[in-house]
Amino acid sequence: MEPTLTMQQMVRRSGVEASALRYYEGLGLIAAERSSSGQRRFPRSTLRRVAFIVFAQRVGLTLKEIGRELARLSTGRVPKGEDWSKLSVSWVSRIDERIAELERLKAGLADCISCGCLSLDQCALSNPDDRAGRLGPGPRYWLGKQTMGGLRRE
Known part of the structure; x- marks a missing residue:
């Protein structure tokens, strides 16, 4: 099982505010599990998705466009470098x-x-x-x- 991060850990590691992470989750760009007390727990690989979202926004993609790009990723495994490269080719x-x-x-x-x-x-x-x-x-x-x-x- 992949290690998880709390909301505070995600904020500290990603540099993205908690409100933005909740918004991304609401849009389906990232996903979190809930602990028994209802707190969010993010798979560690979510850091890569958040970095991708931040970078894509800086390139000029809308969150809707980012969602379409992320939907192209395989859900059965953690994305690797070549997966991210394939997504970003069209950005040139x-x-x-x-x-x-x-x-x-x-x-x-x-x-x-x-x-x-x-x-x-x-x-x-x-x-x-x-x-x-x-x-x-x-x-x-x-x-x-x-x-x-x-x-x-x-």
Whole structure:
């Protein structure tokens, strides 16, 4: 039988607050057994699942997406390194997208702040005649490469 950890031990070892662990349990992302007094007892392998959840959130996955990923794991044994590697393979493109988005924000940050107008519909440099508005709703330039009437932003 796998050793178990109390809630306090899980909090101390995982760095995740008890309220979050209870929430993850409620969502079915982790599971705990109950002692005769009703206290939660987590299998020690739950530490790996919690680390996976924390890392996946930092990559940008929602808890719903994390749940789908964790559901792909075998329930009959403790997941190993190769199991976690298989799950995280699809994250590379997501990480690349986030890096590209942050690079776009970094590149435009100094220009927009130094200008002072803070208005894309009035900005003669970045958005003459509000061309971005014709591309659709939202922050069109920050969503990626867009072309409109000769204007190209990256």
